[in-house]
Amino acid sequence: DIQMTQSPSSLSASVGDRVTITCRASQSIISYLNWYQQKPGKAPKLLIYAASSLQSGVPSRFSGSGSGTDFTLTISSLQPEDFATYYCQQSYSAPWTFGQGTKVEIK
Protein backbone atom coordinates (compact mmCIF):
# COMPACT_ATOMS: atom_id res chain seq x y z
CA ASP A 1 0.00 0.00 0.00
CA ILE A 2 1.10 3.57 -0.63
CA GLN A 3 1.58 5.44 2.64
CA MET A 4 0.56 9.07 2.83
CA THR A 5 2.17 11.29 5.48
CA GLN A 6 0.90 14.77 6.24
CA SER A 7 2.69 17.51 8.11
CA PRO A 8 2.09 19.10 10.43
CA SER A 9 -0.51 17.00 12.27
CA SER A 10 -1.98 20.21 13.62
CA LEU A 11 -1.37 23.93 13.42
CA SER A 12 -2.69 27.11 14.96
CA ALA A 13 -3.28 30.11 12.75
CA SER A 14 -5.11 33.40 12.70
CA VAL A 15 -7.72 34.68 10.30
CA GLY A 16 -5.92 36.14 7.31
CA ASP A 17 -2.84 33.94 7.65
CA ARG A 18 -1.36 32.00 4.77
CA VAL A 19 -1.44 28.30 5.63
CA THR A 20 0.49 25.48 3.99
CA ILE A 21 -0.05 21.76 4.56
CA THR A 22 2.28 19.15 3.13
CA CYS A 23 1.53 15.59 2.02
CA ARG A 24 4.23 13.09 1.12
CA ALA A 25 3.68 9.76 -0.62
CA SER A 26 5.82 6.68 0.00
CA GLN A 27 6.34 6.33 -3.77
CA SER A 28 5.62 8.43 -6.82
CA ILE A 29 1.92 8.97 -7.44
CA ILE A 30 2.51 11.42 -10.32
CA SER A 31 -0.35 13.92 -9.87
CA TYR A 32 -2.98 11.51 -8.53
CA LEU A 33 -3.47 13.39 -5.28
CA ASN A 34 -6.70 14.80 -3.87
CA TRP A 35 -7.45 17.05 -0.88
CA TYR A 36 -10.51 17.05 1.38
CA GLN A 37 -11.78 19.30 4.17
CA GLN A 38 -13.69 17.83 7.10
CA LYS A 39 -15.52 19.76 9.78
CA PRO A 40 -16.59 18.12 13.08
CA GLY A 41 -19.54 15.78 12.65
CA LYS A 42 -19.60 16.27 8.88
CA ALA A 43 -18.54 14.25 5.87
CA PRO A 44 -15.34 15.20 4.08
CA LYS A 45 -15.68 17.66 1.23
CA LEU A 46 -13.57 17.54 -1.92
CA LEU A 47 -11.41 20.65 -2.37
CA ILE A 48 -8.70 19.78 -4.89
CA TYR A 49 -8.29 16.87 -7.30
CA ALA A 50 -5.40 15.82 -9.52
CA ALA A 51 -3.02 17.77 -7.27
CA SER A 52 -3.99 21.24 -8.47
CA SER A 53 -7.51 21.28 -9.94
CA LEU A 54 -10.02 23.23 -7.87
CA GLN A 55 -13.35 21.49 -7.37
CA SER A 56 -16.32 23.53 -8.58
CA GLY A 57 -17.66 25.84 -5.89
CA VAL A 58 -14.49 25.81 -3.76
CA PRO A 59 -13.10 29.29 -3.01
CA SER A 60 -10.04 30.34 -4.97
CA ARG A 61 -8.04 30.92 -1.77
CA PHE A 62 -7.49 27.16 -1.80
CA SER A 63 -4.78 25.87 -4.11
CA GLY A 64 -2.79 22.70 -4.56
CA SER A 65 0.59 21.93 -6.07
CA GLY A 66 3.14 19.18 -6.42
CA SER A 67 3.83 15.98 -8.28
CA GLY A 68 5.69 12.75 -7.71
CA THR A 69 5.90 12.31 -3.95
CA ASP A 70 5.55 15.81 -2.50
CA PHE A 71 2.37 17.87 -2.50
CA THR A 72 1.11 21.05 -0.88
CA LEU A 73 -2.29 22.48 -0.01
CA THR A 74 -2.24 26.24 0.49
CA ILE A 75 -4.91 28.51 1.92
CA SER A 76 -3.89 32.01 0.87
CA SER A 77 -5.88 33.92 3.50
CA LEU A 78 -7.44 31.81 6.24
CA GLN A 79 -11.13 32.48 6.86
CA PRO A 80 -13.19 31.54 9.95
CA GLU A 81 -14.98 28.78 8.02
CA ASP A 82 -11.65 27.16 7.09
CA PHE A 83 -10.93 25.85 10.58
CA ALA A 84 -11.22 22.12 10.00
CA THR A 85 -9.21 18.96 9.41
CA TYR A 86 -7.65 18.44 5.99
CA TYR A 87 -6.84 15.08 4.41
CA CYS A 88 -4.86 14.12 1.33
CA GLN A 89 -5.72 10.96 -0.62
CA GLN A 90 -3.84 9.13 -3.35
CA SER A 91 -5.55 7.42 -6.26
CA TYR A 92 -2.51 6.18 -8.14
CA SER A 93 -2.73 2.62 -6.87
CA ALA A 94 -5.45 0.76 -5.02
CA PRO A 95 -6.09 0.53 -2.15
CA TRP A 96 -6.79 4.25 -2.11
CA THR A 97 -5.16 5.66 1.01
CA PHE A 98 -5.47 8.86 3.01
CA GLY A 99 -3.06 10.89 5.05
CA GLN A 100 -3.61 11.01 8.80
CA GLY A 101 -5.04 14.51 8.64
CA THR A 102 -3.98 18.04 9.57
CA LYS A 103 -6.13 19.91 12.04
CA VAL A 104 -6.19 23.68 11.52
CA GLU A 105 -7.12 25.45 14.75
CA ILE A 106 -7.71 29.05 15.73
CA LYS A 107 -4.77 30.83 17.31
Add this chain to the structure above:
Amino acid sequence: QVQLQESGPGLVKPSETLSLTCAVSGYSISSGYYWGWIRQPPGKGLEWIGSIYHSGSTYYNPSLKSRITISVDTSKNQFSLKLSSVTAADTAVYYCARLTVTPPEYFQHWGQGTLVTVSS
Protein backbone atom coordinates in the same frame (compact mmCIF):
# COMPACT_ATOMS: atom_id res chain seq x y z
CA GLN B 1 -27.79 17.32 -7.50
CA VAL B 2 -26.47 13.98 -6.35
CA GLN B 3 -27.37 13.01 -2.81
CA LEU B 4 -26.37 9.90 -0.89
CA GLN B 5 -27.90 8.62 2.34
CA GLU B 6 -26.61 5.76 4.47
CA SER B 7 -28.93 3.59 6.53
CA GLY B 8 -28.62 0.56 8.76
CA PRO B 9 -28.35 -0.58 12.37
CA GLY B 10 -26.33 1.65 14.67
CA LEU B 11 -25.38 -1.24 16.96
CA VAL B 12 -23.98 -4.61 15.91
CA LYS B 13 -22.83 -7.44 18.18
CA PRO B 14 -19.30 -8.82 17.94
CA SER B 15 -18.90 -11.67 15.42
CA GLU B 16 -22.08 -10.65 13.58
CA THR B 17 -22.42 -9.02 10.15
CA LEU B 18 -22.67 -5.26 9.68
CA SER B 19 -25.09 -4.32 6.89
CA LEU B 20 -25.50 -0.83 5.46
CA THR B 21 -27.31 0.59 2.46
CA CYS B 22 -26.66 3.79 0.55
CA ALA B 23 -29.64 5.30 -1.24
CA VAL B 24 -28.76 7.56 -4.16
CA SER B 25 -30.96 10.38 -5.42
CA GLY B 26 -30.45 12.90 -8.18
CA TYR B 27 -28.49 10.47 -10.33
CA SER B 28 -29.09 7.00 -11.71
CA ILE B 29 -26.47 4.50 -10.55
CA SER B 30 -26.89 2.61 -13.82
CA SER B 31 -25.64 5.67 -15.73
CA GLY B 32 -22.09 5.14 -14.52
CA TYR B 33 -19.47 6.13 -11.95
CA TYR B 34 -18.00 4.06 -9.16
CA TRP B 35 -19.72 3.96 -5.79
CA GLY B 36 -17.80 3.32 -2.63
CA TRP B 37 -17.61 2.97 1.13
CA ILE B 38 -15.18 4.73 3.47
CA ARG B 39 -15.04 4.51 7.24
CA GLN B 40 -13.63 6.64 10.06
CA PRO B 41 -13.15 5.29 13.60
CA PRO B 42 -14.00 7.86 16.27
CA GLY B 43 -11.28 10.51 16.44
CA LYS B 44 -9.22 8.85 13.71
CA GLY B 45 -8.56 9.10 10.00
CA LEU B 46 -10.26 7.81 6.86
CA GLU B 47 -10.05 4.28 5.46
CA TRP B 48 -11.32 3.24 2.03
CA ILE B 49 -13.29 -0.01 2.28
CA GLY B 50 -14.20 -0.81 -1.31
CA SER B 51 -15.99 0.31 -4.46
CA ILE B 52 -18.45 -1.02 -7.02
CA TYR B 53 -19.27 -0.08 -10.61
CA HIS B 54 -22.86 0.03 -11.84
CA SER B 55 -22.20 -3.21 -13.72
CA GLY B 56 -21.43 -4.91 -10.43
CA SER B 57 -17.66 -5.17 -10.74
CA THR B 58 -15.99 -4.57 -7.40
CA TYR B 59 -12.64 -3.83 -5.89
CA TYR B 60 -11.92 -4.06 -2.21
CA ASN B 61 -9.28 -2.96 0.27
CA PRO B 62 -7.09 -6.08 0.72
CA SER B 63 -7.02 -5.46 4.48
CA LEU B 64 -10.77 -6.12 4.63
CA LYS B 65 -11.35 -8.16 1.50
CA SER B 66 -12.03 -11.48 3.24
CA ARG B 67 -14.92 -9.93 5.20
CA ILE B 68 -16.49 -7.52 2.68
CA THR B 69 -19.28 -7.78 0.18
CA ILE B 70 -20.44 -4.73 -1.78
CA SER B 71 -23.44 -5.06 -4.06
CA VAL B 72 -25.58 -2.77 -6.18
CA ASP B 73 -29.34 -2.74 -6.82
CA THR B 74 -29.95 -0.51 -9.83
CA SER B 75 -33.73 -1.03 -9.62
CA LYS B 76 -33.73 0.66 -6.21
CA ASN B 77 -30.86 3.01 -7.09
CA GLN B 78 -28.85 1.92 -4.07
CA PHE B 79 -25.77 -0.04 -3.13
CA SER B 80 -24.91 -1.97 -0.01
CA LEU B 81 -22.06 -3.03 2.26
CA LYS B 82 -21.79 -6.19 4.31
CA LEU B 83 -18.89 -6.64 6.72
CA SER B 84 -18.76 -9.98 8.48
CA SER B 85 -17.23 -11.13 11.77
CA VAL B 86 -17.11 -7.64 13.21
CA THR B 87 -15.11 -6.66 16.27
CA ALA B 88 -14.81 -3.48 18.31
CA ALA B 89 -12.16 -2.32 15.81
CA ASP B 90 -14.92 -2.00 13.20
CA THR B 91 -16.68 0.69 15.24
CA ALA B 92 -16.68 3.74 12.99
CA VAL B 93 -18.66 6.28 11.05
CA TYR B 94 -19.36 4.68 7.67
CA TYR B 95 -19.67 6.93 4.64
CA CYS B 96 -20.87 6.12 1.15
CA ALA B 97 -19.59 8.17 -1.75
CA ARG B 98 -19.51 8.53 -5.52
CA LEU B 99 -16.13 8.26 -7.18
CA THR B 100 -15.05 9.37 -10.60
CA VAL B 101 -14.24 6.64 -13.10
CA THR B 102 -11.28 8.07 -14.98
CA PRO B 103 -8.01 8.58 -13.11
CA PRO B 104 -7.36 10.17 -10.78
CA GLU B 105 -10.31 8.69 -8.96
CA TYR B 106 -11.63 10.96 -6.23
CA PHE B 107 -14.60 10.93 -3.88
CA GLN B 108 -16.76 13.63 -5.40
CA HIS B 109 -19.99 13.31 -3.42
CA TRP B 110 -20.44 11.93 0.09
CA GLY B 111 -23.30 10.81 2.30
CA GLN B 112 -23.60 12.32 5.76
CA GLY B 113 -22.26 9.17 7.40
CA THR B 114 -23.71 6.74 9.92
CA LEU B 115 -22.12 5.64 13.18
CA VAL B 116 -21.94 1.90 13.71
CA THR B 117 -20.92 0.66 17.14
CA VAL B 118 -19.82 -2.92 17.68
CA SER B 119 -20.68 -3.98 21.21
CA SER B 120 -22.45 -6.75 23.05
